[in-house]
Amino acid sequence: MTEAAPAVFIAPATSKSAALVLLRAIVKHRLAAIGLVIIVLLCLMAVFAPLLAPYSPYDQDLYRVLAGPSAEHWFGTDNLGRDLLSRTIYGARVSLFVGIGSTALSAALGIVIGLFAGFKGGVVDAIIMRITDAFLCFPPLIFILAMSAALGPGLHNVMLSFALFGWTGFARIIRGQVLLIRELPFIEAARSVGVPPLRVMRKHILPNTLAPIIVAITITVGSAILVEGGVSFLGLGVQPPTASWGRELGVGFRYLETVPLFSIAPGLMISLAVIAFNFLGDGLRDALDPRLKGMGLRRI
C-alpha cells in the first residue's frame, strides 16, 4: 500500500505545559474549538441526562402515541408514547460509551501490535503488516455488521467487532513512528547504556508516538459513533428499550411523513457528534504536525 513517509512528531504531550500549548492551538483553530465545545456539551448531556430530561426515557403515555411537538413534549412522542426529547438526551450515553469504548479497545490492541512489529522488525514485522493489509482491504462497516450479526445483537458485540477491525489503523501509525524513532540518536544512547528493550519501548519510544495517536483516537471516536449508529439503525446494535440515536432513527424513519422530528432529532445528534470529533481531530492534526496540515481524514 502506498503512503507518504510519515513524519517524526516531536511533541510529548505528557507535561502540563504541552497540554496547555495544545489547548491554545485548539482554541486558535476555530473548527477545533467548535468541535471541542460540542463534545463537552454532549458529555455533560450524557452525564446529567436524568437531570436534563423532562421524563424517563422509558415512560409510556399510551394516550399520546406519535404526537407532534407540544408544551408537555417538546419533540413529540415516539410510536410507544415515550418522550422523544428525553430519549434524545439519554441517547448520548450509548453513543459516547460505544464511541469511547470501541476506540479504547482498538487503540490498546493497535498500539501493542504496532510497537511489537516496529520494534522487532524483519519477518515478524512483515507478517504483521501483511495481516494488517488484509484487514484494511475491507470497509470495516461491512465486517462489523457481519460480526454483529454472527455474535448476536448488543452493545458489547458492536464494540468488540469494531476493535477487531479498528486496531489496524493504530498499528500502522505506531509501527511507522517506531521505525523512524528507533533510528534516532537518543534511542541508540539509551540502548548503549544498557536500558532493557521493553523499558526503551515503554519509556522512550511510546511517549514520542503520542501525537499522531491522539489525532487518530479523536477521529476514531467519531467513526465508532457513526458505525454504532448504523448498526443500531439496522437493528443489530443496541436492543430496545435502551434509548439509542441509531435505533431511534431506524424506527422513526417509518413515521417520516407523520412525525418528522422522530427522524430529524436522533440523526442530527449523531451528525453533530461525528462532526465535532472530526473537527477536533482535524485541528489537532494541524496543531501537532504542521507537515500534515490540511490532509484528509482517515477513511472508515
Add this chain to the structure above:
Amino acid sequence: MGSYIGVRLLHAMVILALVTVLVFVVTHLIPGDAIMAAMAGSVDMNDAAVVAKVRHQFGLDRPVLVQFVDWLARFVRGDWGSSIGTGENVFDMFMRRLPVTLELFLGASLWSVAIGIPTGIVGALKRNSSVDMLLTAGSIIGVSIPGYWEAIMLIYLLAVVFPIVPPSGYVPFAVDPIMNLKSILLPTFVLGTHSGGLLARYVRSSLLEVMGQDYIRTARAKGLSERALIARHAMKPAMIPVVTVIGLSWGGMLAGAFFVEVIFAIPGLGRMSVDAIFQKDYPVVQATLIAVSLNVLLVNLLVDILYGYLDPRIRVRR
C-alpha cells in the same frame, strides 16, 4: 520495474490468501453451524439423526481445514454455492445485482468529483481565508454526516415536502431512462457527498503541496497567469493522489450502499448483503466480502504499480 511489479504482485497474493482465511473465519463464527441455524425452522433440531444427516449433507462434519480448502477451491472456479434462503446460485444472484450497484457507484463518483475537485481547488487557492475555513468545514461535514440520516432527510425534503423525486424504488435504465435517472438522483448524491468531502480535502492538500514546488515558482516568474499556471502545470501532478482516493472510495461506497439501498429500496448488492447478513445466508455474505476486498486489493495494486512507474524513488524504497 519488473521486479518491483513482481514484489507487489506477491504481496497482493499473500494478502488475498489472508483475506480468504479471514472471510472464512468470520462467517464460521456464527454460533452453531451456519446451515443448521438457517435450517432450524425446517428440520427437527431435536432429532439427532436428522441433524447428523443434514450436517453430513453439507459437509459440516469434516475438519475445518478440509472445509476451508474445499470452499476455496470451489470459489476460485466460480462455484460460489447456493443461497441458503432461496436456493439460488450465488454467482447468478451477484451478477444480476452488480449492474445496479455499479450504476449507483458511477453516479456517486460523478457527484463526488463534481463537488470535491472544485471545492478543493478553491480551498487551496484561498488557503487560510474564511472561504477556505467554510469549505473545510463543509468537507468535514460531508464526510461526517451519516449517509443513513442524509438519505432520510433528503427523502423528507425532496419527496415528502416538495415532491420532486420518488421517495424510493428503482427503475432500470432500459425500462425508462428518465425515471431511472430520477430514481438514482438522491441515492447517488448521498453516496457522493461522503467521498466528495474526502476528495476535497485531498485535492486541497495535494494542490498546496504542488504549488510549493520550484518549477511552479519558475512558471510564475516567467509571467504565467495564476489560472494558466494551475491548469497547465499544477493540476496534473496534483491529480495523482486524487485518482487513488476515487479508486479507494468504491470500497467505502459499498458500506454506504448497504444503507442507501435499504432506505431507497434499490435491488443492488448492498441490499442483498444486508438481507444475507440478517438471514445468516453465509454463502452470499462470503461472496460479497471477497468481492469487496478483491476490488480494494486490485485498486491498491494498480495504484502501487502506477506510483512506481511515475516515481522511481518508490521502486527502490522497500
